[in-house]
Amino acid sequence: MGNLPKFVEFHEEGPREGFQIEKRRFSLEDRAKDIDALSETGLKRIQVASFVSPKAVPSMADAEELFEAITRREGVRYTGVWLNKRGFERLAALPGAYLYGKMVLYTTDAFCLMNNNCTTEQMRRNQLDLLGVYDSYGLPLQEAYILTAFGCNLSGNVRLSAVIDCVRFIVDICQGQARPLPNIYLADTVGWANPEGLKRRIEAVREAAPGARLGLHLHDTRGLGAANFYAALQMGIDLFDSSVAGLGGCPFAALKDSTAAGNICTEDMVFMCEELGIKTGIDLDKLIAAASLAEGVIGRPLPGKIMHSGLLSTLRKTR
Amino acid sequence: MGNLPKFVEFHEEGPREGFQIEKRRFSLEDRAKDIDALSETGLKRIQVASFVSPKAVPSMADAEELFEAITRREGVRYTGVWLNKRGFERLAALPGAYLYGKMVLYTTDAFCLMNNNCTTEQMRRNQLDLLGVYDSYGLPLQEAYILTAFGCNLSGNVRLSAVIDCVRFIVDICQGQARPLPNIYLADTVGWANPEGLKRRIEAVREAAPGARLGLHLHDTRGLGAANFYAALQMGIDLFDSSVAGLGGCPFAALKDSTAAGNICTEDMVFMCEELGIKTGIDLDKLIAAASLAEGVIGRPLPGKIMHSGLLSTLRKTR
Numbered sequence: 001m002g003n004l005p006k007f008v009e010f011h012e013e014g015p016r017e018g019f020q021i022e023k024r025r026f027s028l029e030d031r032a033k034d035i036d037a038l039s040e041t042g043l044k045r046i047q048v049a050s051f052v053s054p055k056a057v058p059s060m061a062d063a064e065e066l067f068e069a070i071t072r073r074e075g076v077r078y079t080g081v082w083l084n085k086r087g088f089e090r091l092a093a094l095p096g097a098y099l100y101g102k103m104v105l106y107t108t109d110a111f112c113l114m115n116n117n118c119t120t121e122q123m124r125r126n127q128l129d130l131l132g133v134y135d136s137y138g139l140p141l142q143e144a145y146i147l148t149a150f151g152c153n154l155s156g157n158v159r160l161s162a163v164i165d166c167v168r169f170i171v172d173i174c175q176g177q178a179r180p181l182p183n184i185y186l187a188d189t190v191g192w193a194n195p196e197g198l199k200r201r202i203e204a205v206r207e208a209a210p211g212a213r214l215g216l217h218l219h220d221t222r223g224l225g226a227a228n229f230y231a232a233l234q235m236g237i238d239l240f241d242s243s244v245a246g247l248g249g250c251p252f253a254a255l256k257d258s259t260a261a262g263n264i265c266t267e268d269m270v271f272m273c274e275e276l277g278i279k280t281g282i283d284l285d286k287l288i289a290a291a292s293l294a295e296g297v298i299g300r301p302l303p304g305k306i307m308h309s310g311l312l313s314t315l316r317k318t319r
Numbered sequence: 320m321g322n323l324p325k326f327v328e329f330h331e332e333g334p335r336e337g338f339q340i341e342k343r344r345f346s347l348e349d350r351a352k353d354i355d356a357l358s359e360t361g362l363k364r365i366q367v368a369s370f371v372s373p374k375a376v377p378s379m380a381d382a383e384e385l386f387e388a389i390t391r392r393e394g395v396r397y398t399g400v401w402l403n404k405r406g407f408e409r410l411a412a413l414p415g416a417y418l419y420g421k422m423v424l425y426t427t428d429a430f431c432l433m434n435n436n437c438t439t440e441q442m443r444r445n446q447l448d449l450l451g452v453y454d455s456y457g458l459p460l461q462e463a464y465i466l467t468a469f470g471c472n473l474s475g476n477v478r479l480s481a482v483i484d485c486v487r488f489i490v491d492i493c494q495g496q497a498r499p500l501p502n503i504y505l506a507d508t509v510g511w512a513n514p515e516g517l518k519r520r521i522e523a524v525r526e527a528a529p530g531a532r533l534g535l536h537l538h539d540t541r542g543l544g545a546a547n548f549y550a551a552l553q554m555g556i557d558l559f560d561s562s563v564a565g566l567g568g569c570p571f572a573a574l575k576d577s578t579a580a581g582n583i584c585t586e587d588m589v590f591m592c593e594e595l596g597i598k599t600g601i602d603l604d605k606l607i608a609a610a611s612l613a614e615g616v617i618g619r620p621l622p623g624k625i626m627h628s629g630l631l632s633t634l635r636k637t638r
Binding site: 151157275 | 323470472475476510511513514515516539540541542543544545546548549550584587588590591594595622623624625628631634635
């Protein structure tokens with residue numbers, strides 16, 4: 001089994017990714033019910049909503065109400081997405097929200113301008129300001145994301161050197177300010193990664209940030225999600241973002257149909273782990289039930305496979 | 320890049336797999352048009368139809384007419400599926416059909432009984448009879464398929480020893496009758512394979528049949544198709560069956576929705592190869608056009624990803 005990890009940690013992003021991208025609106029009750037189902041599966045971290053401008057993302061206008069509508073389960077960390085101080089403070093005002101310090105960096109100005117209306121350079125300065133905010137809450141820098149780490153639909157190929165430049169920025173800040181290194185995530189925001197390129201980037205990032213735990217945020221935009229996930233496992237990666245039922249996607253990554261470009265599917269990847277003898281702490285039957293619930297709410301077939309084909313455990317007999 | 324092959328050969332099964340499984344009927348013209356589009360892509364082998372009992376598979380009742388309706392392209396081998404002498408002779412009677420000797424073996428009686436109404440033992444005897452038929456046509460034994468080579472929905476786990484027993488049967492026949500070894504295909508008929516188990520089986524089959532070229536027939540039933548494909552590439556496998564747009568599936572592998580359980584998607588896997596620097600001889604733009612054509616005929620979104628998200632070549636710029 002080589003370098004495969006013994007345990008893989010999944011951060012569930014389905015509720016935020018899934019409902020954020022849909023054109024239709026869904027009831028608070030339905031969304032809360034799906035999050036509650038996810039919290040029963042053994043998932044330890046669930047991204048509930050985005051705390052962003054309701055003008056920019058109307059589907060997330062009731063993020064606070066959704067947070068309040070869910071039934072909190074002990075041991076589950078309910079998180080949110082924020083892009084700036086204002087978003088972070090909205091999240092921080094909610095009792096029971098899981099808070100931590102996070103840095104978000106981009107490799108290309110074009111994508112950064114589109115998503116954040118600023119250059120990569122300005123984005124870095126904003127992140128330094130946010131560090132001060134986290135400090136004022138007594139929160140350590142826990143995660144650093146490098147977005148468009150494999151390619152960018154607007155600027156094309158992303159050189160490895162652009163990724164390593166982001167890694168060095170993180171390492172320098174942490175060394176300069178005597179902070180421990182955060183978990184560093186490479187995000188394949190628009191589905192450019194392939195298994196071999198991914199391995200090379202992981203190796204290079206490890207060299208540039210020795211000792212940092214690496215995570216991956218993968219999309220199945222071009223059908224390579226499961227292969228990229230397996231390649232990452234082969235590199236010993238044990239931390240992944242994923243979406244139940246393959247919910248979600250990136251509107252900038254799709255040609256005709258934004259629903260075609262979702263995150264890697266949590267239950268399918270958990271299934272892969274289990275088949276490879278890797279523990280996840282997740283109850284697959286319950287996770288598949290949560291996936292079916294989400295599919296019922298969204299009201300069309302979602303990309304997850306095992307929710308439609310079923311587990312092997314019921315079919316498996318030791319003969 | 321390790322053991323990755325330099326060139327991968329794809330055998331297209333979409334037309335047969337896709338239209339065979341659908342409950343609706345589609346016009347001869349539409350099906351022929353899709354096959355013609357596929358023949359323009361650089362694919363060298365296209366499985367057109369099944370030559371089986373029209374009572375068992377009504378959608379394939381017009382297999383002969385479909386063969387005659389397609390526009391033959393030089394260099395493309397148009398093949399069919401047959402289960403017995405009668406089916407083979409129907410195919411052989413068609414001018415321009417590509418003929419070859421093929422052996423099909425099963426690892427479990429249950430699946431063999433369901434598909435062929437005979438035990439694995441009887442199936443072996445039938446295959447020996449078919450060898451005589453191929454001989455009478457002057458056709459060498461070119462392919463041997465081991466179905467349910469990774470698991471069986473009816474009998475559960477399939478031991479490696481059951482697969483190796485099939486391989487030994489093939490090797491013994493060939494040695495006894497002084498025939499060259501055929502290409503040996505492991506078929507994940509109902510989606511039980513995982514990347515590591517697949518590697519172990521490939522290794523064991525190579526040991527049992529040294530020198531035989533191995534091929535894989537993979538399904539994406541449980542979302543591991545792309546990972547299994549990549550694992551096979553890592554083992555140097557260079558021969559795959561696949562389906563354009565992810566058409567098709569196995570009715571016995573699905574819980575609720577037979578369309579959820581298709582073969583690995585040709586264009587997505589060709590894309591993976593190209594990204595890994597592996598040649599395929601296939602024009603991806605044309606293949607995606609053929610996938611969209613098939614989706615238009617079937618009339619609902621098909622599982623293929625890149626046909627919905629687009630290639631990177633247009634987005635890619637060397638900066």
